[in-house]
Amino acid sequence: MLASCSDYTYDVTLTSTATDACGNTATCAQVVSVQDLIIPVITLTGPDTVDLCVGDSYSDSGCHSR
Numbered sequence: 001m002l003a004s005c006s007d008y009t010y011d012v013t014l015t016s017t018a019t020d021a022c023g024n025t026a027t028c029a030q031v032v033s034v035q036d037l038i039i040p041v042i043t044l045t046g047p048d049t050v051d052l053c054v055g056d057s058y059s060d061s062g063c064h065s066r
Helices: none
Strands: 009-019 025-035 042-044 063-065
Touching: none
Parallel strands: none
Antiparallel strands: 009 025, 042 063
């Protein structure tokens, strides 16, 4: 089930100020809207099922995500 992205949408305001050698300044603001639209993907690097007996040793192959 996909979750709503409304909780992962927000604005960031970036403010820049420049000052010259005479002390004059100028400021501008930029609003960046951020919305998470990419569904996470996780991939196992080993088998998805492992059968073990009591006392067997096991080393997980891990996974990677993007």
